[in-house]
Amino acid sequence: MNRRALLAAPVLLPAIAVAQGFTPQNPECIAPAAPGGGFDLTCRLTTRVMQEQNIVPVPIRTQNMPGGIGAVAINHINAQRPRDPNVLVAFSTGSWLNMAQGRFGRFGENDVRWIGAIGADFGVIAVKADSPFRTLADLIAAFRANVSAVPVGSSGAVGSQDWTKIALVARAAGQDPRRMRYVPFEGGGAAMAALLGGHIQVFPGDASEVGGQLDAGQIRLLAVMSAQRLPGRFANIPTAREQGVDVEWPIVRGFYGPPQMPDAAYNYWVDALRRLQAHPTWPEQRNAQGLFEFNMVGEEFAALARQRVAEYRQLARDVGMVQVAQ
Amino acid sequence: METFVALGGGFAVALQPHNIALAFIGCIVGTAIGVLPGIGPLNAIALLLPFCLALRLPPESALILLAAVYYGSGYGGRITAILLNMPGEPSAVLTTLDGHPLAKQGRGGAALAITGIGSFIGATLSVIAMTFLSVPLARVAVAFSPADYVALIAFALSLLGAVGGVSAPKAWAAGCLGIMLALIGIDSGTGVERFTMGSFELLGGIDFTILAIGLFAIGEILLLIETRLRAQAEALHGGQRLTFSEVIFCIPAMLRASSIGFVIGVLPGAGASVASALSYTTEKRLNESNGKFGQGDLRGVAAPETADNAAQIGNMVPMLSLGIPGSGTTAVLLGALLMYNITPGPLLFEQRPEVAWGLIASMYIGNCMLLLLNLPLVGIFARLLTVPAWVLYPGVLALSFAGVYAVSNSAFDLLLAIGFGVMGWLFRKMDIPLVPIILGFVLGRMLEDNLRRAMSLSGGEVSALVASPVSIILWVMTLAAVVWPFLRFKRG
Numbered sequence: 001m002n003r004r005a006l007l008a009a010p011v012l013l014p015a016i017a018v019a020q021g022f023t024p025q026n027p028e029c030i031a032p033a034a035p036g037g038g039f040d041l042t043c044r045l046t047t048r049v050m051q052e053q054n055i056v057p058v059p060i061r062t063q064n065m066p067g068g069i070g071a072v073a074i075n076h077i078n079a080q081r082p083r084d085p086n087v088l089v090a091f092s093t094g095s096w097l098n099m100a101q102g103r104f105g106r107f108g109e110n111d112v113r114w115i116g117a118i119g120a121d122f123g124v125i126a127v128k129a130d131s132p133f134r135t136l137a138d139l140i141a142a143f144r145a146n147v148s149a150v151p152v153g154s155s156g157a158v159g160s161q162d163w164t165k166i167a168l169v170a171r172a173a174g175q176d177p178r179r180m181r182y183v184p185f186e187g188g189g190a191a192m193a194a195l196l197g198g199h200i201q202v203f204p205g206d207a208s209e210v211g212g213q214l215d216a217g218q219i220r221l222l223a224v225m226s227a228q229r230l231p232g233r234f235a236n237i238p239t240a241r242e243q244g245v246d247v248e249w250p251i252v253r254g255f256y257g258p259p260q261m262p263d264a265a266y267n268y269w270v271d272a273l274r275r276l277q278a279h280p281t282w283p284e285q286r287n288a289q290g291l292f293e294f295n296m297v298g299e300e301f302a303a304l305a306r307q308r309v310a311e312y313r314q315l316a317r318d319v320g321m322v323q324v325a326q
Numbered sequence: 327m328e329t330f331v332a333l334g335g336g337f338a339v340a341l342q343p344h345n346i347a348l349a350f351i352g353c354i355v356g357t358a359i360g361v362l363p364g365i366g367p368l369n370a371i372a373l374l375l376p377f378c379l380a381l382r383l384p385p386e387s388a389l390i391l392l393a394a395v396y397y398g399s400g401y402g403g404r405i406t407a408i409l410l411n412m413p414g415e416p417s418a419v420l421t422t423l424d425g426h427p428l429a430k431q432g433r434g435g436a437a438l439a440i441t442g443i444g445s446f447i448g449a450t451l452s453v454i455a456m457t458f459l460s461v462p463l464a465r466v467a468v469a470f471s472p473a474d475y476v477a478l479i480a481f482a483l484s485l486l487g488a489v490g491g492v493s494a495p496k497a498w499a500a501g502c503l504g505i506m507l508a509l510i511g512i513d514s515g516t517g518v519e520r521f522t523m524g525s526f527e528l529l530g531g532i533d534f535t536i537l538a539i540g541l542f543a544i545g546e547i548l549l550l551i552e553t554r555l556r557a558q559a560e561a562l563h564g565g566q567r568l569t570f571s572e573v574i575f576c577i578p579a580m581l582r583a584s585s586i587g588f589v590i591g592v593l594p595g596a597g598a599s600v601a602s603a604l605s606y607t608t609e610k611r612l613n614e615s616n617g618k619f620g621q622g623d624l625r626g627v628a629a630p631e632t633a634d635n636a637a638q639i640g641n642m643v644p645m646l647s648l649g650i651p652g653s654g655t656t657a658v659l660l661g662a663l664l665m666y667n668i669t670p671g672p673l674l675f676e677q678r679p680e681v682a683w684g685l686i687a688s689m690y691i692g693n694c695m696l697l698l699l700n701l702p703l704v705g706i707f708a709r710l711l712t713v714p715a716w717v718l719y720p721g722v723l724a725l726s727f728a729g730v731y732a733v734s735n736s737a738f739d740l741l742l743a744i745g746f747g748v749m750g751w752l753f754r755k756m757d758i759p760l761v762p763i764i765l766g767f768v769l770g771r772m773l774e775d776n777l778r779r780a781m782s783l784s785g786g787e788v789s790a791l792v793a794s795p796v797s798i799i800l801w802v803m804t805l806a807a808v809v810w811p812f813l814r815f816k817r818g
Binding site for chain 1: 517649
């Protein structure tokens with residue numbers, strides 16, 4: 001990657017020479033949330049492994065910067081340290097949605113440098129074990145019959161990740177997602193409780209949060225929303241695509257850098273992530289965060305980020321969710 | 327019988343020296359966290375978790391430590407609430423109502439002692455209930471529908487008038503103000519921004535900690551400045567120590583508070599604030615003839631603190647038996663399990679008994695430790711008041727600000743707290759009670775969320791709110807609570 005970038009941009013030669021000599025100084029990982037959330041874990045655990053395995057020679061400090069579900073952090077790096085080579089910011093698919101819906105103000109997918117992903121969780125469509133829905137096709141048929149008749153519940157408001165997940169399924173059934181009977185809960189746990197209590201019929205959750213109930217046979221998964229089947233306890237669960245419904249929902253977690261992060265530093269961090277992903281102890285550490293393998297870094301990843309944000313923006317427009325015209 | 331064998335296995339784990347030591351550390355950290363208004367157990371656990379992993383603690387030991395921080399925090403919140411009129415955590419807000427008057431009468435030590443005992447009784451009875459009834463209780467808890475929650479929260483709100491001191495209309499107005507503050511931020515139903523005035527910082531809503539620190543801590547300090555610090559430390563001596571007969575006198579209140587706290591705690595999403603509010607108002611209503619609630623009734627501190635600890639333990643029931651977090655803090659505890667590659671869920675008791683039962687056994691031990699820690703320390707805590715006010719209050723404020731800033735990293739939050747402080751100061755001068763603001767704030771958000779859930783589930787059919795026996799009973803009680811004061815007035 002380094003080499004290709006170097007060939008593509010001969011004018012940057014001197015900069016790249018420094019690039020190979022880039023050493024992070026007091027590097028910092030910004031988690032745009034209070035301690036305890038997904039962003040916080042992305043920072044704390046990844047940076048710990050990076051230091052323990054000597055991928056990055058100095059410790060990386062984790063800095064919590066909650067506010068506006070990430071808006072404060074993206075504003076901060078754009079306004080105050082757009083060139084800082086020593087700062088990483090944790091993001092997830094939720095950040096892409098926020099960009100698409102204009103929640104980060106004027107800042108969008110082109111106002112950061114996408115460094116890479118460390119892994120991904122995947123959406124699942126869960127129903128109670130005794131539900132009449134046995135396959136995704138059953139749910140699609142029910143949506144077609146009357147999309148407002150199926151109570152769906154999950155964490156987050158209309159327009160949030162979990163809502164978008166099931167909205168894509170409703171759209172695949174040819175229905176208007178806004179007509180869904182959607183019930184927002186405070187966190188996936190409360191939604192799971194409502195599913196087990198029979199108050200909602202469908203819970204579009206994440207693979208990492210349904211394992212316990214799946215093992216105990218209390219719920220059934222109609223589909224996993226990944227490109228391929230997931231390993232382990234999910235091996236028997238077909239993907240949505242296998243069932244003829246062309247939707248995917250990876251919850252990618254990773255890092256971005258400031259918009260004008262020097263190439264030297266950018267390449268350094270891209271390489272650090274690549275070495276992290278190649279490290280033999282990484283899969284175990286990643287699994288502990290509830291993440292599946294999703295190795296993509298550098299320009300390839302930046303392209304994916306831009307493509308996804310564009311898709312979500314289109315969806316948001318279709319269902320009238322955009323806050324600020326972009 | 328099976329349960330006793332399993333619990334015995336749990337004690338074998340919890341009584342290992344290193345696990346006892348970890349529970350002890352957790353209890354101390356938890357108490358400290360509870361004392362400081364700025365930082366809560368959720369943040370503390372999240373910050374400790376990476377240390378557990380780095381130290382390669384086995385999962386049961388990590389959970390014993392982290393859970394001890396959680397239930398230990400329930401003991402700490404009362405200290406500043408009673409002595410300084412600054413609640414250290416949400417559920418300690420009710421404790422200020424009688425706790426601070428007691429401290430002013432020189433009975434701060436007695437209030438600390440009775441709440442320590444109450445916390446122990448509440449927590450221990452809850453652990454016993456959890457040991458034997460965990461699984462069936464959790465099943466019942468998930469059957470509680472959004473409409474039932476609406477009725478429960480409406481009932482809690484209907485008691486607002488009882489916590490407002492002299493003037494019920496002022497209490498109601500303050501409660502409404504709290505509800506209005508809770509509306510700020512992204513609307514949970516539609517994702518629309520409300521009352522954020524374009525500010526990113528307000529998108530996520532106002533944090534409870536900020537509101538509480540502002541209204542109570544900063545407001546109190548402004549009042550002190552105004553009175554030129556003449557209001558010197560309350561007479562510490564002269565007040566009677568807690569007597570045995572007083573403990574006996576409070577026992578019925580504690581038993582009621584334990585059951586209220588535990589039941590509310592088991593419901594995912596209700597929590598300790600609701601529990602302490604309900605138990606305080608219950609005691610006040612039950613003892614109207616012989617109580618002096620609001621002016622320093624020991625039962626008025628014992629009840630909310632007992633319920634608080636009982637609810638915290640109850641919160642762990644759905645977590646352990648169903649793998650469902652009942653609150654933010656238990657969600658982080660569940661996350662800790664996940665990090666150890668343990669899937670929290672209904673099979674936890676079978677697959678990893680050493681974790682589940684070890685934790686439960688450690689809670690018996692931890693609560694005994696907390697009682698033994700807290701009773702002798704009462705004197706030392708109470709001596710806090712001998713520190714001159716001009717040192718003490720700014721010191722506590724500085725610690726709170728440091729805590730808030732450490733968690734949120736935002737100067738905006740500090741400014742917001744100061745703004746609420748000015749509001750709190752003005753309200754004190756106008757005799758507008760602050761506790762209803764806090765309760766309105768906490769309950770208002772829950773009420774709105776659940777009402778919308780209930781409405782979208784029923785497709786907008788209002789009758790769904792009274793569809794279940796539980797909700798009907800709760801609505802009747804709500805109605806009674808609203809009408810009762812008027813009836814009493816007529817009789818009088």
